[in-house]
Amino acid sequence: MFAKFFRALVAFLMIFSPTLPHALDLPAIPRGQDLELDERFELVWADEFDGDTLDTTKWDDNQSVDTLHWGPIRKGGYWHKDMVDVRDGNLVISTEYKSEPLEGNTFGSPDSYGTGYYTGMIATAGKAEFKYGYFECRAILPKSTGMWSAFWMMNEGVYNVDGSGQDGTEVDIFESMNYLHNIWGYGDSVVSGIHYDGYDGAHQGDSIGDWFAENPFEEYNTYGVEWNENEYIFYINGVETGRLSTGGVSQNPEYLILSCEVAGENGVAHADRHGTGKISLKEGDVAEFIVDYVRVYQYK
Ligand SMILES: [Ca+2]
Ligand SMILES: [Ca+2]
Numbered sequence: 001m002f003a004k005f006f007r008a009l010v011a012f013l014m015i016f017s018p019t020l021p022h023a024l025d026l027p028a029i030p031r032g033q034d035l036e037l038d039e040r041f042e043l044v045w046a047d048e049f050d051g052d053t054l055d056t057t058k059w060d061d062n063q064s065v066d067t068l069h070w071g072p073i074r075k076g077g078y079w080h081k082d083m084v085d086v087r088d089g090n091l092v093i094s095t096e097y098k099s100e101p102l103e104g105n106t107f108g109s110p111d112s113y114g115t116g117y118y119t120g121m122i123a124t125a126g127k128a129e130f131k132y133g134y135f136e137c138r139a140i141l142p143k144s145t146g147m148w149s150a151f152w153m154m155n156e157g158v159y160n161v162d163g164s165g166q167d168g169t170e171v172d173i174f175e176s177m178n179y180l181h182n183i184w185g186y187g188d189s190v191v192s193g194i195h196y197d198g199y200d201g202a203h204q205g206d207s208i209g210d211w212f213a214e215n216p217f218e219e220y221n222t223y224g225v226e227w228n229e230n231e232y233i234f235y236i237n238g239v240e241t242g243r244l245s246t247g248g249v250s251q252n253p254e255y256l257i258l259s260c261e262v263a264g265e266n267g268v269a270h271a272d273r274h275g276t277g278k279i280s281l282k283e284g285d286v287a288e289f290i291v292d293y294v295r296v297y298q299y300k
Contacts, residue, residue, distance in 0.1 A: 045295070055086075081120065082102055083118050094119070094287070097117050097282065119147070121257060121259035131253045136295050147262045149259070153225075157250065165248050171232060173192060175193075177191065179217055188216055229251070231249060258294070
């Protein structure tokens with residue numbers, strides 16, 4: 001009852017004070033500048049996900065995982081290329097519990113996959129890498145606790161520890177970890193942020209916090225970032241959510257990633273520090289990350 005009242009109070013106050021939600025570290029509705037896409041940018045690369053197979057001239061669903069430090073065991077699940085599909089004009093990354101391990105160790109690891117949650121990722125590493133511009137996907141997010149979808153950018157410089165993000169920064173354009181996470185009004189929000197100087201003791205990062213898209217687990221929304229030499233400007237549906245320049249922005253080309261991850265470690269699903277709880281998908285249930293397109297623009 002108190003939580004309900006508190007949410008109603010916060011919702012009321014948000015209408016009159018756009019800065020209040022983040023003073024309380026709560027999700028907010030995008031209210032910043034409009035993107036003005038056509039006036040300022042031109043399209044330079046896109047995948048509309050037409051056809052019925054992944055375009056491997058644009059994306060790698062196999063070697064990228066092996067060569068980019070990750071997988072096939074990824075947090076509380078496994079990344080497997082069979083979980084990536086193109087159909088009905090969309091990329092679909094499925095997440096599902098498999099009591100029979102999927103066959104084919106597609107990542108060259110000597111270990112075989114086990115029983116557990118299978119999901120997937122694709123990346124443009126080595127095929128399409130960009131410096132500055134506007135990067136956008138249009139997507140419906142997977143409906144499950146204990147997992148999240150993401151649209152993000154990376155390069156090798158992210159691992160270089162020099163007190164700066166200028167050599168390379170992980171840019172999380174969005175991550176969805178708040179499905180059914182309704183306490184304090186977080187439900188249906190997504191988070192955006194950056195990470196640099198590796199992932200161990202020297203790791204640094206920053207976040208613009210959580211933001212509301214429109215019914216994102218049922219409907220398409222667009223998630224984008226504008227990246228120039230001074231800052232990252234994040235957008236949902238073409239409206240600014242927030243800006244970051246902590247550590248200095250990356251001055252090197254970065255590749256794009258679409259992925260789903262299951263909370264946990266070493267292929268064992270459990271609740272973790274992300275706060276999304278343990279994955280609740282039962283065997284036979286499938287959570288789908290549905291992506292209509294990815295488009296890359298550069299400044300006119
Ligand atoms: Ca660095
Ligand atoms: Ca499409």
